[in-house]
Ligand SMILES: Nc1ncnc2c1ncn2[C@@H]1O[C@H](COP(=O)(O)OP(=O)(O)OP(=O)(O)O)[C@@H](O)[C@H]1O
């Protein structure tokens with residue numbers, strides 16, 4: 001015995017076997033549906049259509065279908081169902097989506113049709129929006145790959161030199177080795193610029209980090225630079241990731257040295273505790289204080305005004321050989337540690353300031 005018919009029979013006996021009213025079905029249907037007359041005017045629309053068009057039913061009724069979807073049905077058959085696939089459907093309010101348009105005649109009302117829209121998921125525009133970062137990811141991965149090979153050679157050579165070096169030179173070969181190890185570790189992390197693994201952050205002595213970065217700069221690109229330190233000696237430990245913090249400061253020092261150019265100048269490193277200066281909200285559990293301020297200041301001319309708003313975007317550079325990745329990396333690493341970085345021109349006379357605002361390590 002067929003279960004369904006048995007059940008139907010029982011419902012009939014109770015008088016409950018009536019079909020749901022057509023309006024209720026139409027209203028509940030998750031697919032946008034509209035009824036269109038012979039001249040293409042919308043006579044009715046369900047709730048899903050209201051949502052899609054972002055207009056109330058009373059506004060939709062009386063609109064032309066070509067106004068609502070960017071497609072008129074005049075050229076399409078009226079006597080048979082049809083489907084148009086993969087259309088660019090332009091909705092009111094200058095919105096667009098890709099999808100299919102289905103239409104079928106209503107036999108009892110000549111010329112009338114029922115029109116359904118099937119929108120595709122919006123994955124394509126989202127991927128497109130991420131395009132800039134994805135391009136940066138590709139470039140960073142390529143760079144990481146290209147740089148890691150010569151680095152191992154450099155490290156090996158430093159080790160060989162180390163064997164015959166006097167005490168003074170040994171300090172330099174050690175610097176080479178330590179720097180190579182640090183950069184290699186960072187490259188491992190950076191091979192995807194979009195690496196979303198959380199950094200393992202802990203308490204760091206920011207002054208030791210600044211000194212390390214300054215020593216690297218002095219040996220490398222900072223020949224024409226006079227460094228000045230204005231430190232707050234009572235500064236509590238920063239909550240951060242040591243290698244990343246060193247890389248951040250090196251990138252900022254390199255830019256400062258390049259801004260000062262051949263004739264050189266002064267680069268000032270400052271640290272300060274700014275109680276209540278800045279807080280950021282963090283997604284869910286409230287606010288994060290960023291009381292530790294670290295500034296890298298140079299008395300160069302500042303960034304060209306036309307790119308000043310975009311310095312942290314990848315591939316923005318005013319230099320002939322610049323890759324425009326230094327500050328993009330700085331911003332990413334600072335954000336990974338829950339901090340922020342800003343560019344400003346401040347003081348009289350004006351100087352260039354890159355300001356890091358970082359978290360304080362708790363429990364000390
Ligand atoms: N201290 C500074 N003074 C003036 N302009 C700066 C300073 N730091 C950065 N800029 C500007 O910001 C741009 C972007 O800097 P970023 O470090 O991202 O790239 P880059 O230095 O050009 O190249 P690279 O990828 O080699 O670091 C620079 O080209 C420069 O115009």
Ligand SMILES: [Mg+2]
Nearest residue numbers: 254255326327
């Ligand atoms: Mg740079």
